[in-house]
Each structure stands twice: as C-alpha cells, then as structure tokens.
Amino acid sequence: MLNTKSSLNLANDGIPKLFFNYFIPMLLAMLAMASYSTIDGIFVNKKLGDDAMKAIVVVWPLFPAMMACSLMFALGGASLISYYLAKGRAHIARAIFSSIVYLLLPLSLIFGALGYMYANIVIDFFAQNLTPNVHGMAVDYLRGTCVGLFGIILHPVLDMCVVNDKRPRFAMFAMFLGAICNVIFNYLFLFVWEFGIIGSAYATTLGHIIGSCVLLWHYVEPKYRALMLGFFNCNFASKIRISLPFICEKKGELYFVKVFDWKLLERAIKYGSPYAASEASVGIVMWLYNQILKDTGGESVLAVYSAILYAGFNFFTITMALAESIQPIASFNYGMRLFSRLKEVLRFYIYVALGLSCVLYALFFIFSDFIISLYLKDLELKEQSKVALNIYSIGYIFMSLNLVIALYLQALQQALASFIVTIAYTLAFIIVLLPVMTYFYGIMGAWIAYPISECCALCVSVGVLYYVTKRMSR
Template identity: 40%
Template structure:
C-alpha cells in the first residue's frame, strides 16, 4: 500500500476494517464478560465491576498520552523515510511506559482500599459489593503493565503497516477472554476472581502476539538499546488531547457512580454498569475511525501532502457522523433486547 498515492477511500478501509474488527472483538468480549458475571455472580458482581470501571479509562489515558502522540511522531518520521528516528521514539516510549506502568500497578495494589474509597467518593456501598470490588481491583492492578502495554503495542503495530496483525491479536485475546471467563466462572466457580483473572490473561496473550512483531524485526519498528527523554516529552505533548479526552470519560464515570450511590444507592450503580457496556459498543465504531485516520494523517503530514491530508480528514469526519447516527438509531430501537441479555 502506498500511503502517498493510493485512493484515500481504499486506504481508509484498509485500516478501518481491521480496526473495526479488533474493536468489535474487544467490545464483544467486554460485553460477554458482563453477561457472564451477571448470570453467575448476579447484580452485585456487575455493580462491583462498574465501580472499578473508571480505572480502565485512566490506564488508556496514560497509554494514549505517550502512545497516540508517539505513534503520530513515528508515522511522521516513517513518512520522511527516517526509520532510525522512528525506532528511537518507539523504543523510548515503550521502555518508559513499561517502567511507569509497573510503578502504577504496585502503588495501586498497595493502596487498593483507599483507591476504592475514591472510586465511590466515600459513599456507603453494600458490604458484599465492596468485597467483590476489592478482589477485582487487586487483580487488575497486578496486571497493570499488560493492560497498558497491550493497547500501546497495538497502536505501534498499526503504524508499522500491520493492521491485520493488530486485529488478529485483539481477536485472539478476546476469544481467550471469553473462553477463560466461561471456564473460571462456570466450570471452576472462581467468582469475581475468575472474571478479573480471565481479563488479565487475555491482555497478556494479546500483548504476547504483538510484541513478537517487534522482537522478530518483521517491520521497520523494533527495539533498539537507546533512550531519548526528548522523545517522551514530544510524544506527551502530541498525545495530550487524546489523553485528556479519555481521562474525562473516567471522571464522568466517577461522578455518575457517586451521584447514583448518593441518590438511589447500589441499584443505581448496577443499572449504570449495564449501560456502560452499551457505551462500549457505541464508541467502538467511532474509535475504529480514529485508528484508521491516525496513520494516514500522520504519514501524509510527514510527507508534506497537505491537500491529501485535508481530504483524509473530511472523509473521516463524514464516516464518524454516518456511523454515529446509524449505531445510535439501532440502540434506540433495540434497547429492550440489549437489556434482556443481562
């Protein structure tokens, strides 16, 4: 594929279709995870996961701060045929994010009780829900490096012109999560621990598939024994908009959970947890557009094709408006069927 000359529509769908498949796989396993928890553990299990849910957007916000900005810089250098500089940026970001992710996980595990109090804004919750939430949260913090490095690797694999591999990794991870969730919950009766562990192992598997691409040097991006702090600063500046946007989602969830706990109690969080699964599916389509747009826009910006860049942006905006309207309409019509799954 020639990102400078091929048809914009052809290139867009070359990246969009694998991205959509990957995101649908992610949203499917997340939704089935919720269905399994609802059927096996009940409403308290859904409420516990709903309370812990803001942690995941915060993980993604941290990853996007360096990953999205770094990927834009990497594509820029690849567009200018400066692969050595692209590898330096990629390696620096990966090393830095891996170290900080380990520290975040350690701190989160040690101060799990205090973090849970913050997640519910110190509002009273049922003892059973609190117990389940603490168990779930501890396992999630143990796997922090994988929850962050998996999507980070996905972004760079896509920018290394391997969108199908990124999709394959996501599908493998999603299928692993569904299978492990079923085994841990229904066969081994592991409860909320099984759900959290299945989610963690799925991310480990997905990350393993992606990191092999860099270790085997099958593309232009691979690890080099060099580090540039300047690359970290530059990527964080570029990634701030995406990071803030994702962090705001966590804040919205926190506010909703705290407000619902204060007004209607535990039942409010249980209902909101189900609706969050609806939101995951909705935003899947919009995020797939951004994943298709980013490598195309960054590459052509680096190549100096500014007229082509505008055409790419306008087409992406059209796709966002089209799919947003279609998906919203489908949920509006089929919402009762959706709620029945849980």
C-alpha cells in the same frame, strides 16, 4: 480482499481504499478489545448477578486513569512514528517506540503492585457507603486487574505501533487471539472453577498479556527473527507461512533498539497528552455519574449506569476505530505536506462518521431490549435502562464527529487544538450540565445531560477546526 502489504501508498491511493484498509482491521481489532469488557459483563451478570455489576461500575472510573498514561504514549508515539516513517527516518521511529516500552513496563509493574496492596483504600475513596457485598466484590475486581496491569497498559502501545508500521492485519490477529482467550478464561474461572468476580479480572488481564506477547513478535529484529524461525521444523514453519503469512513475514520497519531518549518521550507526551486528558476526564465523569446517581436514586441506579456503559461500549468502540483509522493516513500526508489531500481525507471521514453513527443509533434503539437483557436480570432495572440507553446514546452521534476532529488535529501535530476539543467533549460541558440537569429533572436529567454536552462540544470542535485550517492555509 484488504491490501495490507507495505506497498500501500498513503500519498496516492484513493481515500476510500485507504479507509477500508485501515478501518476494517482496526474495527475488528477494537471490537475484539471491546469484547474484553462486554464479555466480562455478560459472564459476570449471568453468574454473579446485579450486585456484581454495581461493583464493576464502582471500579470503572479507575480504568481510564490507568489507561491515560498508556494511550498518551500509544497515540502520541504512533503519530510521531508514522510521521518519521513518512520522512524515511525509521531509526528515529524505532528510538521512539523502544523508549516508550522501556518506560511503561516498569511503571505499570509499580502501579499494579500499589493498586493491589491498597485496593481497600482506593475503593473507599471512590465510593462511600457501599453494602459489604458490593464493596468486597469491587476490591476483588480491582486486585485481579492490578495483577496483570502491565499487559493492559502495554497492549494498546504495541497494537497502535504495529498498525502505524503498516501491518493492521497482524494487529487484528493478535487482538482476536487475546479476545478468544478472554472468553475461554472467563468461562473457566467463573463457571468451572468459581473464582468469583476476581476470576473475570484475571481473564481480562490474561487476554491482554497473550495479545501483547503475540504483538512482540513484530518487533523482533529481522536477523533474530530468522534465527528464531530456524529452531522450528522446516515443514511446520512452511505451513505457518502459508496459512498465516502476516506472522512470519517481516514487512514493517519497527523493532527494538538499545535507545532510551527522554527528548523523544517528551515529544510523544506532548502530542499524546490530549488523549491522556481524555481518558482521565472519562474517569472523572464516571465517578461524578456514580456519585450523583447514587445520591439521587440509590445504589440500584448504579446497575442501570453499568448496563448503559457496557451497552454503549460497542458503539463507542466502532466510532473510535473510525476516528483512529484517520491517524496514520493524515499523519503520513502531513509529513509529505499534501495539504489539499488532507482536506479530502477529513471531509470523507466526517461524512462516514455521521452516517455510521446514525445507523448505529437506529440499531441500538431497535434492539435495546435485547442489549439490556445481556447485562441485567431485574425487570424494573431493565425498563429504566432501556429508556436511559435510548436517550444517552444520542450523544454518541455527536461524539463520533468530535472524535474524528480530535484525532485529525492530533495527526497534524496540533497538540493544543486537539487538547481543547478533547476536553470539550469529555469533561468541560458535562461536569456543568450533569449536576444542573439532575437537580431540575432527576435521574432523567442525568441521561439527557450527556447528548446535550456532546452537542455543545461539537460547536467548539468545529470552531477550533476552522481556526486551525485557516491558519495552515496561509
């Protein structure tokens, strides 16, 4: 059974023990988050067909741009929070968390309103010459997402800070509850009430909002928490404490305080900016793939790319959970100045990332027929997608190592080094290789470009890591 108590000793417990205590809950939570997208794809394809999948892939480049701001504060803030908790300065950690939420909530409401009002203009800018049916569904999907954008933006911030406050099981519970609600709402909105593609967007946003509301319970100040529990019937409250103790027991140190500090926000931005750049870069790459594939193979190839993204999302999610689980461990040990232990942590994670990604690729290769059939109906498109997936997914093996190195450097507050690694594996090589490979080898070249770019990025990552390690050892 996982030890999720606050007695977990990040400085002295064995690295494998810490790994499982953070990776397993984070993996389950992130798989639950991934289900928001994968479940959408399965339901949308079964109900609305391949045109709907094309519409979603048109909108997808916008999501990384939306999430860039959220992840910048979630990961940058989480790194600082873990650092200050290790230093015994919880009041600063609370100020960082509170300032982030107080900034993101109004910003997400403003961007959501703008996205809803100007959805037509946004879709026309990102994808020209779409058929009227695909264009209309893309606009509907974007508007449905913008309605609950505040939940999508706040959810990762609340989740990551709960994990760094040593309550990964509670974060997992909230994520699973939101994911289950997403499945239920997808079925109701698409198959029972037949809202169309906007119903799938509503289901996703409602799932995130519910998950965020559950996570907010963690951040209620202890004295108010006891007061709120007092309103419940004693027997009912006791049953909750017995069945779900991680809900009722306050084991963390974070809660909302009446502080808004721009200087702390600037520090969170500094350390989280590599991930904002990463998310923004992903959006640029998706847009570039959409344009090049559409120009080279027509609108039908967008459905193939959509299926690859949906299928690969689970691969990416698992490797991302692995990489993110290093962050609280490395940040804490960096705060304690345990440099020899940091090297052991990195070595362990590199071996695990390589082994896990190879196993995942083998599973994807074996079950590619089944995976693709979840997202496409047309037989010809299925065959194209199977070949494309087997080639494209090789890149995830190299990407897993790049992710671990980037998150490790970020945990050590090496913002510039982490930024260089992040840009290398998300943008720098692929924007050069994609048009060149497609020009010489057609659609097949587009799929080959991704693993080659990730391999090149890994060379950069290793070089940057070597430089930082040497500099810190002096």
